[in-house]
Amino acid sequence: MNELERQLHYPLGDTLPAFGTTLEVVPGIRWIRMALPFALDHINLWLLRDELDGRQGWSVVDCCISRDEAKVQWEQIFANELEGLPLLRVIVTHMHPDHIGLADWLCEHWSTPEHPCRLWISATDYHLARVNSAGTSGFGGDSSALFFASHGLRDPYSIEKIRARASYYPTLVPGVPREFRRLMDSDTLTIGGRSWRCISGYGHAPEHIALYCDELQLLIGGDMMLPRISTNVSVFDLEPEANPLPLFLKSIDKFLALPADTLTLPSHGKPFKGLHRRISQLHEHHRERLVVVLPACTEKPCSAADVLPILFKRPLDLHQTTFAMGEAIAHLHALWFEDQLRRSLDASGTYRFTAVT
Numbered sequence: 001m002n003e004l005e006r007q008l009h010y011p012l013g014d015t016l017p018a019f020g021t022t023l024e025v026v027p028g029i030r031w032i033r034m035a036l037p038f039a040l041d042h043i044n045l046w047l048l049r050d051e052l053d054g055r056q057g058w059s060v061v062d063c064c065i066s067r068d069e070a071k072v073q074w075e076q077i078f079a080n081e082l083e084g085l086p087l088l089r090v091i092v093t094h095m096h097p098d099h100i101g102l103a104d105w106l107c108e109h110w111s112t113p114e115h116p117c118r119l120w121i122s123a124t125d126y127h128l129a130r131v132n133s134a135g136t137s138g139f140g141g142d143s144s145a146l147f148f149a150s151h152g153l154r155d156p157y158s159i160e161k162i163r164a165r166a167s168y169y170p171t172l173v174p175g176v177p178r179e180f181r182r183l184m185d186s187d188t189l190t191i192g193g194r195s196w197r198c199i200s201g202y203g204h205a206p207e208h209i210a211l212y213c214d215e216l217q218l219l220i221g222g223d224m225m226l227p228r229i230s231t232n233v234s235v236f237d238l239e240p241e242a243n244p245l246p247l248f249l250k251s252i253d254k255f256l257a258l259p260a261d262t263l264t265l266p267s268h269g270k271p272f273k274g275l276h277r278r279i280s281q282l283h284e285h286h287r288e289r290l291v292v293v294l295p296a297c298t299e300k301p302c303s304a305a306d307v308l309p310i311l312f313k314r315p316l317d318l319h320q321t322t323f324a325m326g327e328a329i330a331h332l333h334a335l336w337f338e339d340q341l342r343r344s345l346d347a348s349g350t351y352r353f354t355a356v357t
C-alpha cells in the first residue's frame with residue numbers, strides 16, 4: 001500500500017470475493033470480481049437485489065469482457081448466487097470492453113418473450129459501442145497507427161502491432177444488444193426499492209454513468225473513481241483534438257457534493273471510503289504531470305512520444321504504451337487549450353508542442 005492509499009479507508013480490508021462467487025457489501029448488494037488478461041488484471045461487477053415490473057430478481061452493473069473464463073464464472077454465479085431468481089436488467093457504466101463485453105450475452109441469456117432483460121446505458125456510449133463492435137475505431141487499426149505516429153510513436157514494431165490490432169474491440173465485445181434503455185445525468189432509478197441517481201462523467205469514456213444511493217451513502221463509481229490507479233484520460237484518433245483532462249477533473253468534482261463518508265464501489269481495486277480525499281489526490285496527480293510537461297516543452301519542442309518517459313518511469317508493454325500515449329497527448333492538449341503550449345506540425349509530420357513564453 002502506498003502513501004496515498006494509506007489516506008483512504010478500506011472497510012472490507014483485504015477481503016476479496018473468490019472468482020465465481022459473490023461477496024455481500026451491504027444487504028442486497030454483492031461484489032463480483034472477474035479476471036482480465038491485461039496489466040489491469042481484474043474488474044469488479046455489482047449485483048443488486050431488485051424488482052422490476054413486479055418480478056423479483058437482480059440487476060447487474062457491468063459485465064466483463066467476452067471470453068470463456070468469464071462465461072464460466074457467470075454460469076457459477078447464476079447457479080449459486082442468485083437465490084434462484086433471474087437477472088432483470090444489465091446496467092453498464094460505459095462502453096469500454098471490460099464493462100460492456102458480455103452485455104449482449106447476458107441480455108440474451110435472461111430475456112424471455114414477456115420480459116426482455118434490457119441493457120441500460122448512456123446513449124453516447126451505446127452508439128459508440130455499436131460502431132466499434134461492428135468495425136474499428138479508436139482502439140487499433142490504420143487510423144490509430146497513423147494517429148500515434150503523428151504524435152511521435154515511430155518505432156515500426158509498435159506501429160505495426162497497433163495497425164494489426166484492427167479487430168481489438170470486436171474481439172472483446174463481439175455483440176451489443178440491438179435495443180437499449182437510455183441513462184442520463186440526474187435520472188433516478190429505483191433499484192431494490194431504493195432510489196439511485198445517475199451521475200454523468202466525461203474525459204474517460206464518452207458519457208460514463210456512475211450511480212449514487214443516498215439512503216445507503218453508496219457510490220458505484222465505475223472507472224470515474226478508482227482508489228489506487230488513476231483513471232485513464234486519453235486522446236484517441238476518433239477525436240484527435242479532444243481535451244479530456246479538464247472534462248475529467250470537472251466531472252470528479254461533482255462527487256464532492258456527496259457525503260464525505262460515502263462508500264465508493266470502484267470498477268478496479270477495493271471498496272473504499274475517503275471520496276473527497278481521493279478527489280484531491282487525483283487533482284494533485286494531474287497537476288504534477290502538467291508541471292513536468294511544461295518545462296520539457298520550454299527546453300525544446302516536444303511530441304507526445306518525447307514526454308512519455310518523463311510521465312511514465314516504468315517500462316510499458318504495447319497495450320500500456322497506447323494508453324500512455326493517449327494520456328501524454330491529453331496532458332499536452334490541456335496546456336495547449338490553455339494557451340500555455342503552441343502546437344505545430346514538423347517536417348516529418350509529427351505534432352510538437354512548444355511553451356508559450
Ligand SMILES: [Zn+2]
Pocket residue numbers: 094096204205223
Ligand atoms: Zn473504462
